[in-house]
Amino acid sequence: MYFSSDNAIARLYPAVKSNGDSLFSARALHPCTPDLPQDPAHKFGSLREIPHFSTRQAEAVSGSQPRDSRARMSDTSPRDPGSDMARPGSVDFGTSLRSAYGGAMFDLRALRRVDGALALVIYRGDW
Amino acid sequence: MQLANDLPRLHELGCDVVAVSVDSDERNAAMAERWRLPFPILSDPGGVAVMQPLDLWNPHERGGIGWPAIVLLGSDGREVLRFRARDFADRPASCDELFGAVRALALLPLHNVEPWVPAVPVVEDPSALRVDAFGPYFRGIRFGTRGLAGRLVDEHDRAEAIAMSEMAAAFLNGWKVRRAE
Helix, strand or coil, rough: CCCCCCCCCHHCCCCCHHHCCCHHHHHHHEHCCCCCCCHHHHHHHHHHHHHCCCHHHHHHHHCCCCCCCCCCEEECCCCCCHHHCCCCEEEEECCCEEEECCCCEEEHHHHHCCEEEEEEEECCCCC | CCCHHHHHHHHHEEEEEEEECCCCCHHHHHHHHHCCCCCCCEEEECCCCCCCCCCEECCCCCEEEEEEEEEEHCEEEEEEEEEEEEEEECCCCHHHHHHHHHHHHHCCCCCCCCCCCCCCCCCCCCCCCCCHHHHHHHHHHHHHHHHHHHHHHCHHHHHHHHHHHHHHHHHHHHHHHHHHH
16 A cells, blocks of 8 residues: 655654754763753653663663563663663664655654654564 | 644644654555644654654564654754654653743644545555554553552663553543544
8 A cells, every 4th residue: 555655744843954964972862961951851750869870881781682571651661871781872863764654754854853853662573 | 642632732832743763654544534633743764754854763562663752843853852662662751841932932823734645546555553552551561660660670661651540531531532633
């Protein structure tokens, strides 16, 4: 089945077209690093009380899959600011991802220039 | 699926939804069609663009695949909230916490957000859960885990079984709503 070729994203995020030249750094993604301003939203879920165990830390320690079994919706606890290993890399928001818009590319800069907030969902084909 | 049902409410709160998967555009289009998902699904093969940089990449399964996750980004691009699944079957039974975090951002509503309209041929993944199997699959999970919860002695284990049962119930309810729309 084919659908229309309209690029809804371009309409959703018009600002992307005119102003999207910055890269989106890990620091920006993880506001719990100490030199960033505190945001009231960070209060949710007692974030700072949950011991964080990042994927890469877990792999380094156990050589297996992460065991942060309590990491649920509230898993925005601080990445250990003293450990580069705990800090994820940067998303290059200057790149684009293929989307199912008939070949149209989704500009990752849209994720930064969105007018409101954005819930980014990592999907799998399961369900 | 819950987010699909909640999308109008999220828009009212100033939040949009975009999904990312490792699958091809065509399979993503099939998934969107199968489950009537109204938000974009982007393709990130190998997880190199989004999943790996966000520390949401599981290299140990299927040759590499994303951890099921929801990451809430504020309007300034900063991460506000994160859910990351512990395994392939782990999903939040409720989006209440996500809604709470979005509300706290106090954003203006997003108006005139048009639904996502895929524009590539749909190519079904033969291993994907079929629509007609959805109900039996999740009912099995719901009742199985509920029964298991009654037998478990350890409090934490029982809570895990109950959580899985509630998740399955939420999926069943979510699909009921999707189908009705």
